[in-house]
Amino acid sequence: MKKLGFIVAIAGATALTASASLFVDSFESGISADWITTLEPTAVATITTGLGVTDGSQAVSVTHADGAGEVPLLRINNTSSAFWTAFTDPTATGISVDVSTTDAVTQASWSQITMRLQGSAGTFETTVPFVRFAGDQTISLLLDLASIPNTTYTWGQVTIAFNGQPIADRSPLIVDNFRVIPEPATIGLVGLAGIGLIAVRRFKI
Numbered sequence: 001m002k003k004l005g006f007i008v009a010i011a012g013a014t015a016l017t018a019s020a021s022l023f024v025d026s027f028e029s030g031i032s033a034d035w036i037t038t039l040e041p042t043a044v045a046t047i048t049t050g051l052g053v054t055d056g057s058q059a060v061s062v063t064h065a066d067g068a069g070e071v072p073l074l075r076i077n078n079t080s081s082a083f084w085t086a087f088t089d090p091t092a093t094g095i096s097v098d099v100s101t102t103d104a105v106t107q108a109s110w111s112q113i114t115m116r117l118q119g120s121a122g123t124f125e126t127t128v129p130f131v132r133f134a135g136d137q138t139i140s141l142l143l144d145l146a147s148i149p150n151t152t153y154t155w156g157q158v159t160i161a162f163n164g165q166p167i168a169d170r171s172p173l174i175v176d177n178f179r180v181i182p183e184p185a186t187i188g189l190v191g192l193a194g195i196g197l198i199a200v201r202r203f204k205i
């Protein structure tokens, strides 16, 4: 006896989920293992819900002591597969992060925040100064990948670092809303749909 059966499969989904970033870590679940927080022996990174939260409801607060030279606050690198996949994506156009100071002390003669990319294809960075006598403030850093060969990196790291004098006057520093940003044209094109037709012929005796 011969039996013929057909199975029709409709596969795929029309998930037109718009995404505003290729990668985002807003520290809403705490400080993940992707982040290296022990770069500076005197720095302590904790979660905060206060001023300086620019996305969601919490951020990282890094308290550091006075010292000489630059204070690296946080670092993420290629061991974070989610970040690295986003960074080396051809559509990635930038890396952004918000850094805030809750310090109202005004005697700091100068202070600045840096986001630095270092790796196999070179070193690039952006630095923005805090405004003196301005009290609490937020700096949104953007590392523009348009001129950076990010797709050719085989390893690398992104460090958020502070410098100033006196250096302790901008402590703690609050870090939030770290993102790898895609080019605008790719936003919303994540949807995928497919229809498959499978015919299965079965024989029975």
Ligand SMILES: [Ca+2]
Residues within 6 Å of the ligand: 026, 027, 028, 053, 054, 055, 056, 057, 058, 059, 176, 177
């Ligand atoms: Ca957040």
